[in-house]
Amino acid sequence: MKQHRLEFTEPGQVVTRVGPAPxxxxxxxxxxxxxxxxxxxxxxxxxxxxxxxxxxxDATIDTLAGAFAYPLSYGYCAVGRVIATGxxxxxxxxxxxxxxxxxxxxxxxxxxxxLHPIPDDLDDESALFLPSMETAVNLLLDGRPxxxxxxVVVGQGVIGLLTTALLSRFPLASLATVDSHPLRRxxxxxxxxxxxxxPEDSAFITRLGGVPGQGGEADLAYELSGNPAALNTALxxxxxxxxxxxxxxxxxxxxxxxxxxxxxxxxxxxISSQVSSIAPELTGRWNNKRRLDLAWKMLRLVRPSxxxxxxxxxxxxxxxxxxxxxxxxxxxxxxxxxxLTENL
Numbered sequence: 001m002k003q004h005r006l007e008f009t010e011p012g013q014v015v016t017r018v019g020p021a022p023x024x025x026x027x028x029x030x031x032x033x034x035x036x037x038x039x040x041x042x043x044x045x046x047x048x049x050x051x052x053x054x055x056x057x058d059a060t061i062d063t064l065a066g067a068f069a070y071p072l073s074y075g076y077c078a079v080g081r082v083i084a085t086g087x088x089x090x091x092x093x094x095x096x097x098x099x100x101x102x103x104x105x106x107x108x109x110x111x112x113x114x115l116h117p118i119p120d121d122l123d124d125e126s127a128l129f130l131p132s133m134e135t136a137v138n139l140l141l142d143g144r145p146x147x148x149x150x151x152v153v154v155g156q157g158v159i160g161l162l163t164t165a166l167l168s169r170f171p172l173a174s175l176a177t178v179d180s181h182p183l184r185r186x187x188x189x190x191x192x193x194x195x196x197x198x199p200e201d202s203a204f205i206t207r208l209g210g211v212p213g214q215g216g217e218a219d220l221a222y223e224l225s226g227n228p229a230a231l232n233t234a235l236x237x238x239x240x241x242x243x244x245x246x247x248x249x250x251x252x253x254x255x256x257x258x259x260x261x262x263x264x265x266x267x268x269x270x271i272s273s274q275v276s277s278i279a280p281e282l283t284g285r286w287n288n289k290r291r292l293d294l295a296w297k298m299l300r301l302v303r304p305s306x307x308x309x310x311x312x313x314x315x316x317x318x319x320x321x322x323x324x325x326x327x328x329x330x331x332x333x334x335x336x337x338x339x340l341t342e343n344l
Contacts, residue, residue, distance in 0.1 A: 004314050006104035006336075008072045011049030012325075014317045022109045029093050029112050030084035036104045037077035037128040038334045040157055040324055041226050045251040046074050047321050052251055073103040077131055079124045080338075082115075099130050104314060106338045119296060125305035128335060129162065133304070134295040135247065135275040136162035141282060141291070142273040143220050143245040145170050152208060152218040152237050153177045153193075155225030156184040158307060158333050159247060161191055163222060165302045168192025176208055176218075178233065179225075181329040187307060199233060210236045215262040223248055228255035235263055243269040307332045313340035 001021040008014050024030045045051050051068045078100045082093045089112055098115040102108050118127045136159060145151055151172055153164050156179035167175050168191065177188045177196040188196040197204045209217030216237035221244045223234040228250045235258060238244055262268075278286050309332045312320040320334050 001107070003105060003107045005073060005106075006075065006314060006317050008046055008070060008074060010070050012047065014047070014321055016315050016317060021107050024084055024086040024089075024109045026086040026088040027111060028086045028109045029082045029089055029115070030107065030109050031078075031080045031098060031100060031102075031115070032083045033078050033080040033102075033106050033108070033338050034124050035079050035128055035338065036075055036102075036336045038075070038104075038320060038324065038336070039077065039131075040328070040331070040334070041159065042249060043074060044226075044321075044324060045249070046072065047325065050251040050253060073105070075104040076101040077128050078102040078104070078108075079118065079127050082112075097124065097127075099127050101131070104317070104336055106314065116292070119300070122296070122300055123303075123305060125308060125335075126299050126303050129158070129299060129304045129307075129333075130292075130295060131275070132158045133162050133299050133302070134292060135159055136166050137291055137295050137298060138275045138278070139163050139222060139224075139245055139247050139273050140166055141286065142271055142279055143222065143243065145172060145220055147171045148173050149219035150174045150209075150217050150239075151176070151220045151222075152216075152234070153222045153224060154230045154234050154237075155179060155223065155227070155248070156181075156188045156193075156196065157224065157226070158304075160184075160222070160224040161187055161307060161332070162298075162302065162304060163224060163247075164188055164193050165191040165304070166298060178204070178208075178230075183309070183329060184332060187332060190306075191302070199230075205233070205236050208237055212236065213261040215239050215242070215266050215268075218242055220245070226250070228253050228257075231255070232258050235259075235268065238266075238268050241267045241269075243271055245271045245273050247273045249274070304333075308335055310334045311337040311340065314338065 003021050005017045082096045097118040175194050177193040185196040218237045221234040221238045223231050224247045226248045234244045314336050
């Protein structure tokens with residue numbers, strides 16, 4: 001048995017490394033990966049070489065610790081099954097379906113406490129969306145939508161769509177979304193948006209109630225596109241004393257912001273939101289386990305596996321990343337299917 005592992009070697013380049021299968025130590029298990037999902041946001045910063053200098057990869061995930069530098073193994077959405085256990089690990093783990101925050105690879109060893117058993121009533125493909133759903137839950141905790149509010153979500157990638165799906169369960173006055181790709185606009189409506197507009201339409205700001213230089217009608221706006229220019233869109237759509245939750249991570253991308261017109265007098269709040277932490281004012285009632293448990297529950301409710309648009313063997317990873325990079329209009333969620341790798 002061999003291990004196949006993805007490695008980013010330089011901007012725009014990925015290769016599959018083949019080596020001996022890892023062997024679990026006494027307190028580890030060996031997991032065979034069924035699927036892993038490509039993050040179209042953070043992971044594409046790695047692929048494009050847009051990771052900001054001096055920022056660690058992810059201090060909250062042991063497998064992604066350390067400074068960013070090529071060559072690099074990356075990824076954090078893996079679903080598989082435990083196929084072997086070390087002598088110090090309970091045999092009850094053997095055969096369990098699990099989620100892991102692990103880079104793209106078909107075999108890996110880890111301590112069982114780092115694994116998340118998949119509920120029996122949830123399929124493997126929906127379980128792949130656990131990190132994205134946990135992020136969406138965190139975005140709602142930070143935005144705190146209220147009954148009767150008007151809400152706009154800018155960006156309908158995976159995170160934006162799941163956020164829309166959760167917001168659609170609230171008794172809002174309206175829920176509008178913004179995305180330039182028809183495929184994602186259709187998914188947005190399917191997941192509960194009242195309308196999804198194309199930012200290429202020159203009148204879309206006024207269509208959603210915005211007045212240039214005077215703000216808009218949204219009580220709450222989310223910027224989830226990954227494009228720093230879209231923050232200006234969110235600013236243009238937000239009303240006096242409104243709030244904007246910024247879930248995008250721009251990496252090294254920069255853009256001028258229009259903070260010289262309505263923003264200054266409009267008392268608009270800009271709120272940064274990232275899943276590695278919970279808002280301090282909520283930590284008396286919320287912790288990571290409560291948030292994760294809720295994310296599992298929301299996955300059962302939403303069943304987002306329909307958002308998977310493409311499947312690749314790990315050996316075809318360069319095609320997968322090129323597709324996301326150059327033809328984002330064709331994709332929502334791209335995954336690696338390790339059964340395809342086995343058949344090569």
